[in-house]
Amino acid sequence: MKIMIIMMVVSSWWPSAVYGSFVVEESSLTVTSPQSLKGTYQSAIGNFGVPQYGGTLAGSVRYSKDKPKACDPFVDPSSFKPSTSQGGRPVIALVDRGDCYFAKKVYNAQQAGAAAVLVADDRDESLLTMDSPEDDSNAAQYLDNITIPSALITKELGDKVKSSLEQQGEMVNINLDWRESLPHPDERVEYEFWTNSNDECGPKCNDQIEFVKSFKGVAQILEQGGYTLFTPHYITWYCPKAFVDSKQCKAQCINKGRYCAPDPEQDFNVGYDGKQVVMENLRQLCVFDVATNKLNKPWVWWDYVTDFQIRCPMKDKKYGPECAEQVLTSLSIKPSDVRECMGDPELDQDNPILKREQEAQVGTGDRGDVTILPTLVINQRQYRGKLDKAAVMKAICSGYKESTDPPVCLSQSIETNECLTNNGGCWQKGNITACQDTFRGRICVCPLVEGVQFEGDGYSNCQATGPGRCRVDNTGCWIETQGGLTFSACQDSSAGCVCPEGFTGDGLINGTGCVDVNECxxxxxxxxxxxxxxxxxxxxxxxxxxxxxxxxxxxxxxxxxxxxxxxxxxxxxxxxxxxxxxxxxxxxxxxxxxxxxxxxxxxxxxxxxxxxxxxxxxxxxxxxxx
Structure with missing residues (x-):
């Protein structure tokens, strides 16, 4: 499976990039009541907040006629809080599209108690992704504080739901389901991190730096345990041929305009140039290649990137090769190996590593191009949500085949153990259970205990089979201990119950059992x-x-x-x-x-x-x- 995390920095002028298709990621929405609306519909996951990947959310829909577009804070802070009249179920707020940013609507509804938000489209069209506002100076005040999921629904469905709520006075119950939003075919998640070494691009860069620091530990644990296959990527652009000799291209590009990055300060006369960013991007790619192919430790990339961010920031005027090679040496990576990998940036020819990066930016199959930033792509599916350790971990954990989840995905901070409530509805006998907790829920599978396999449907029946079965489960046969001696009617070689020599009876624990024979x-x-x-x-x-x-x-x-x-x-x-x-x-x-x-x-x-x-x-x- 593939996960892609992307961070792009733009300036007032940038070279060209090749773009293709954009893919809308969807989740399932099931209306469970009223009868007239029952059915499953699709919704487009919002590109902010925290989608509950691998999970579900059941709630009742509530629509506010006073503030249908939710562009202003709700006067009543409990507008969307659960009520006894609706059985105390979580409230899913329904708001209309228009007049303000999607993210602002969701934030206002969240502040009024909503557990999730559905935005009804105001025109008949295909579903689209609700993006986070890039040009709103006030967006930073609420974007990072959105902690609930959101989705866009069609105008047709929105009108039907509002009609049921307003005209017919019916309760509309909906189940939001993200369990199949991301593929989960096997026991390993392959993920890619699209990033940029520039650390002077404002809140976006700050969020990225904090994410790398916080996610480093769990990323290395997953990689070393064989649970993930990680690859970093860096975005570059190219300069149109007509402008290769211009001041702008020379300042922002290497290899005669083939690979470019925006100027960090958006001023070609001061500070660092875009070409220095491209060189550091290339160096970080080569650090990964050297760590993977020569050290057999690809996770060392996380150490280099975090150390470089701390020791070589632009604001301290340390961003560059001298400081970078000091970091390499401290991590036992030979600077000469990295320099050899990077090649000569003055050559009028392709750099194989950067050329590969540009080709990877174009989407293939179900994966769209690298355009919405930041973006996660899991197994060719784009993740929608903020760049946050907990949110990204949930996305990664939803990419594993059930029963192959790594231990970190089953911790209490990540998911709920369904086996703790009524044993998940699975078969259980004593401390032996068929309930197996998974990130997306639970599965009922007859267990393997002390080398003995139980067989059955996992829900109502599981029975030990094969050699050693009597050691772990007497399968309904009589067993008793007296004076330090234990006798059992269970036999490994037979599925039935047979009283041992010296006893008589049917051998069943719920029957006559086994009674001692008085030989005298x-x-x-x-x-x-x-x-x-x-x-x-x-x-x-x-x-x-x-x-x-x-x-x-x-x-x-x-x-x-x-x-x-x-x-x-x-x-x-x-x-x-x-x-x-x-x-x-x-x-x-x-x-x-x-x-x-x-x-x-x-x-x-x-x-x-x-x-x-x-x-x-x-x-x-x-x-x-x-």
Whole structure:
């Protein structure tokens, strides 16, 4: 999955950028009453506030005829607070579009107690994204304080809801659902951070710096744990060919106008130039490449960026390569490796790293271009909300497949554990439960306990199966402990319940269970004439009279002396005979092999010095023939 966080800085003049499509991110909206409006509709998520990614919000709609556009603060601070007449449910404020910024409407409704805001469009058109105001000098006073979600709905739906509320006097209940707003196909979230090293662009840059500092720790934990795959990106523009030799392009661009950034002070005659920002952007990209490919620690990028922001700010006139390389050295990153990666900014040719960045700015598939800033994109879906640690964490956590959430996503500060209430409606037996908490809710899945897998539907039934099942769950079979001894009717090799030896019954905990068999009274054991029987729980004790010895295997009594003397003599005799036999056989084999060896040796020696008879005969025949 991909997450993209983008921060762009603009000045009064900037080079050209290639833009394409813009994608509106939507969430589900379900009207549960009245009957005439029941159904599921789509809404466009606002680009500010805190969308409840991975969650839901159920509430009752309330519309104010006195201030339908909510452009001014509500006189009654409880205009949208829950009331007993509506069952104490959270209130979702419905306001009309027009006359003021979307964000201002949402803030005013929030101040009056609204849990969420729906803005009804005032024209028949496709859904669009409610953006945060960029040109409102007063926006900073309320933008960062918006903590509720908001969405735009169509004019048609807005008119129907208002009609039900005003003309028919019906209560309109709505369920806002963000669980499927972001894809969550697997156990890892891939996210990208689009940023800029300029730290003198006002509130936007300040928010970005604070976010990087606050998010650094959790980002590194997720990366080191293999839960995320992180990649930083930096926005650049290009200078039109007709202006490559102009003062503006030379001040803001490198590689002959190919890669540019706005002037930090928006004044080409003072302070830092845009080309210095591009160089630091390139350096930070190379820090990531070196940390990833040579150190195998991509998360070191977060250390460099935060340290550079603290140690090398523009306001202290330390922004530049000298201070940057001091930071690199303190982090055990070789400055020479980074310089080699950056290349020569004076060359009239493409820089492969910055060229890749420009190509990535253009949207592909379901992901729009990098235009709305700041922006999160999760698995090709753009996040709508403010650049805040908690809000971004919720967005990332909603990108995991259920049951693969990292521990940080299941903390109380991030989500609610549904398993704590009525066990989430899942199966439970003792401390064994099928309820598994997830970021988006809970799932009912039969658990794996101490290596034993439970099987069932997870809601009404789960049963231990396989070897070791009786160790963790007796599956309804009888079990009892007396005098330190425990007996059970559960068997790993069988799914049923069978009373163990020494007991009788159906073996079921809710049936007759297992009852001890009295071997003495039923005369099934210890029945020889000399035997003395005593029943015990699950077994029996048998002794013999007149000093005799009881043999349990044969259920009989024998004399201790006779048995010991005869048995000992017999065993000794067998052992002695065996040892003698082995010795004799071994000696015979030894003598035979020794004699055979000696015979072969003697014959070999004699063959060398004394011709054999057959050789002499052949020699004589040869002389006669001659």
């Amino acid at each position: 009274s039923e005369k099934t054991k210890c029945q020889c004439p000399q035997c003395l029987c005593k029943n015990t729980w699950g077994s029996y004790d048998c002794t013999c009279s007149s000093g005799l010895l009881y043999i349990h295997e044969h259920d009989t009594c024998i004399s201790k002396k006779i048995s010991s003397s005869k048995l000992g003599w017999f065993v000794s005799l067998i052992v002695l005979v065996g040892m003698v036999s082995l010795g004799v056989i071994g000696y015979i084999i030894y003598k035979y092999r020794l004699r055979s060896y000696m015979d072969s040796e003697i014959r070999a020696i004699m063959a060398q010095y004394m011709p054999l008879d057959s050789q002499n005969e052949v020699h004589n025949h040869m002389q006669e023939d001659a």
